[in-house]
Amino acid sequence: MNKNISFWELEKLTSKQQQSLLQRTESDLSDYITQVQPIIAKVREQGDQALVDCAARFDGASITIDQLRVTDAEFVAAQQQLDSETLTAIRFAADNIRRYHQSQKPGEMTLQEVRSGSFVGERFLPIPSVACYVPRGKGSFPSVLLMNAIPALVAEVKRVIVITPPGADGSVDAATLSACREIGITEVYKCGGAQAVAAVAYGTETLPRCNKIVGPGSPWMVAAKQVLANRIDPGIPAGPSESIVFADAGIDGKLAALDLLIEAEHGPDSSAYLVTTSREVAEAAISAMPEHWAGMSELRVEYSSTVLCGPMGGVVLAADTAAAFEFINAYAPEHLQILSLDPWQYLGQIENAGEVLLGQHSPSTLGNFVLGCNAVLPTSGAAATVSPLGVMDFMKFMSVAYVTESGYPEMAKQARVLATYEGFDGHANAVSEVRQRYIR
Known part of the structure; x- marks a missing residue:
């Protein structure tokens, strides 16, 4: 396999070149915004018929209007189709995710006496409705369903629906439907991309209008959320996957390479860097890639090699730890993994990241699926000001005051x-x- 991993030495890069490493595929959405405008207009004007037409055009799926909503029979068939091992893993993950998010939920009300006889506080309430988007273009993602929907259910949102692109045969991924059934979601609709965002922003004959949409997706979906932000709360920025793996000199570079592939394999529009202060670690990681790729499918090799051999991925060598974390904080990654025998020593240097996974036993895989912390994280540098998806994304509070x-x-x-x-x-x-x- 002849693939050259991109290798960057920060000290040798100009300021402009360093800035280029911070770019993501959705950094400039102007072209996508132009392309989604007619799709949005069609859904607004034609409703369900537009969704059926878009399913055929973009998903290669032939469905009718009365097939837009998943039926009870489809839920039953999906659970019968799913193997018991996968179902057990879904239940395990759901339990951990629920426990974590229950700890985030505030009490019904707070009240404090700021001056004698004067009280102020907050009353917490769930938002009325939310659409949870589960992508499918590059695979099937029941874990995304769990991460999006469980905190909404914990918050007690009154109406939680799921929107997801149909497969070519018009079906919805069996694991995703089974996960819905496990956690109590009964409304699932077959639509994806910009058309799905438009559908829940305006409502159609079949799909309800929702107050908010959450979940990761393609640049087309991200662009549609931007265009429709005055119609529906677009949630946290959640575009294509991105990660930084930081490894110090005490780590085997082959381990760093193994973990670098986690987010890089999501798709060719992902971004993934190994940042290290050790040339030995960098070289070992690069040399280990063919061995790791040999254990992956052709599709995932294609995706990850496109990322790691391109302009938005690879190995970054920093002169020292300060330079490494200056770059990391400027990048503000969605996922940040710290590989070190003493990972806690670096936590204080991290200012901007969607999540931080510490140590050799905390790969992003665990966070993405089963640990319980939410894997729907801010992308494209938004981690500098935005937090991971959580219960409070599905709640609001009103100020309450009383003066005696x-x-x-x-x-x-x-x-x-x-x-x-x-x-x-x-x-x-x-x-x-x-x-x-x-x-x-």
Whole structure:
């Protein structure tokens, strides 16, 4: 196998070249936005018929309008089709994911006394509805379903639906349907890509309009969420997979190469770097790739080699630890894996990452499937300001305040000063002696 892994030495790169390493496939969505506009318009105007047409055009699936929603019979058939080992793994993962997210859920209400007789707090409520998007173009992903839907169910969202592209035969992945059945989701619709985003943003004859959409997808789907952000909450930025594996000199480079392939195999639009301060680790990782590829399918080799031999992946050699983490924090990866005999020593240097997996026994594989922490993570550098998907993405809070008769005078006095200064007469009058005339 003759494939050259991209190798970058940070010290030898210009500032512009270093910046180019930070790019992702969806960094510039202008072309995709142009392409999704007519798809969105068609769904808005034609509803279900547009979804059927798009399924044939983009998914190669021949379905009718009455087949858009998955039937009870399809749920039963999927669970019968799925092997017991996979079903057991789904249940194991679901249990861990549920436990983790239950720990995130706030109480119904908080209240604190900020001054004597004056109380402020929050009341937490679930959002009304959400559409959980499960991609299928590059495989089948029941784990994505679990990560998206379980925190919504823990938050007690009133209506949780799933949208996912149909296969060429018009079916939905059996494992995804089985996972839905396991966690109690009964509404699954066969549509994907930009057309699915439009469907839940506007609603069609069959699909309900939803308040929010969550889940990773292609640049077309990401572009559609941007275009429709005024119609539906697009959730956290969740585009193609990306990762950085940091390995220090104490790690076998072959292990670093093994873990580098985890996110790189998702698709040719993924991004994946090994960052190290050790030339020995870098060289060992590069030399180990043919051996690791030999144990992978042709499709996954094609995907991962496209990433690791291209402009958005490979091995990055840093002069020292400070330079390594300066690059990592600038990149703000979706997944960050720290390979070291003492991984905790580096945690304090990490500012921007969707998730941090510490040590030789915490590969991204575990986080993606079974650990319980959410694998729907911010991409394209959004980890600098955005958190992983969690229960609070499916909840909102309203401020609650209560002032007693004894607490009122001091609050009123200070509020009136500020209202008067800012020129709001109505505000000032509402906390003046005039109020006392009407209080019973």
